[in-house]
Amino acid sequence: MNCDIAIVGGGLVGASLAVALARSSKQRVILIEAARPxxxxxxxxxRCIALNDASRRIFESFGLWDALRAEAEPILATHISERGRFGAARFAAADAGLDALGYNVPLRAIGAVLWQRLGDSGVELLCPARVSAVTAREDGVELQLESASTTPAQTIHARLLAAADGAQSAVRKLLGIGAETRDYAQHAVVSAVRLARPHAGVAYERFLESGPLALIPKSGRSASLVWTLPSAQAEAAMAASDEDYLQRAQDAFGGRLGRFTDLxxxxxxxxxxxxxxxxxxxxxxxxGxxxxxxxxxxxxxxxxxxxxxAVLARRLHDAADPGDAAVLAAFTEARGSDRSRVSGFTDLLVRSFSNRVPGLAQSRHWGLVAVDLLPGLREQVLRQHLGHLGGELGVSLETSA
Ligand SMILES: Cc1cc2nc3c(=O)[nH]c(=O)nc-3n(C[C@H](O)[C@H](O)[C@H](O)COP(=O)(O)OP(=O)(O)OC[C@H]3O[C@@H](n4cnc5c(N)ncnc54)[C@H](O)[C@@H]3O)c2cc1C
Known part of the structure; x- marks a missing residue:
């Protein structure tokens, strides 16, 4: 079986790429996914996922935002603080001349919209099927697929292989591409919760001794609660009764939004x-x-x-050969700084807020105050938060601010 582009993995990233390519290129695209949506x-x-402003614009450019909008709760402001310290960093949509900084959207809604759109996109769907071997050749890549419905294993030849098969990527491993791994020895415990007071569209990130706790607005008086804990504490939190867990979360967050109920x-x-x-x-x-x-x-x-x-779809738009070395070099070049800046910043945030080194707490505190008060720094952090430092995405990032 021959195709121009084989996408491995139909999670949010692989399915988004398939929808984007179906709209923008004339290439024959196959999507291989191990599950059967x-x-x-x-x-x-x-779970819900917080989409930033750049993601909203990218989904708009793929013709998907109208379908997602009904399920999306706007995030009008964010409030970042550390327990026991008075400093906080605050951002509001109005600072950026936007209606919202981002949107909290149920993953199921995004998945359903993507897969429904794939159904009539012309993309060939091979699922459930799992890639078990990959061989790169000069003119393309050969993929072996394992599927309960096709024995012996099916072979696909693609001019480009787009691997969106998740953190434990089989494609990455099969091709011998190395990866730097850091186990944080933490788990995120995620749930929905009902609030006694209106959240007013504010997303909270509160750094605690044990790890960060985020409360992100959902429709009505509810919110997504994402609580990062050292793994042993997370295990205990999962085993706790609803009442006990709600009380612990309440103690950790404080009383700003009233009593938490309906876990x-x-x-x-x-x-x-x-x-x-x-x-x-x-x-x-x-x-991804x-x-x-x-x-x-x-x-x-x-x-x-x-x-x-967004960047790969743009590079492939009028590429004669989607797997051409020049196309891939341009993709690498376009993604380099965004990848390293965002992954480096996220790692720094985790490590500096989980570190109990004497004196560091003071620096963190002044860091938050500086982000709140220094206009240049504030603007940089806000633009990163909005996804506006992501390079040429093929969408307008203009704001009225
Ligand atoms: C607690 C938590 C909260 C988060 N909150 C946010 C947030 O608010 N905002 C945000 O931007 N991000 C957030 N994220 C990150 C986000 O969830 C991920 O970045 C995103 O889901 C990754 O999608 P993906 O499609 O790249 O990978 P995956 O979702 O892992 O999809 C990979 C797909 O590949 C398939 N697959 C795997 N192996 C094979 C194979 N051999 N053959 C065929 N198919 C295969 C799998 O079945 C799967 O469908 C959060 C993550 C966590 C854990």
Missing amino acids: PQSAPSWDE GRRLSYPLARVVADVCTAPRVALL NASQSLHPVAAQGFNLGLRDV
């Missing part, structure tokens, strides 16, 4: 940073978590992956 979802669950199902995620040594190899591009998987503290992982998608 919609009966079994690739990788989305009950949703808790899910726990191990946290590690995995950054591939390179984001391309001959005839191969890595995207396959290229860089980050700690969720700054809500950047998918936003960064979607910028990989």
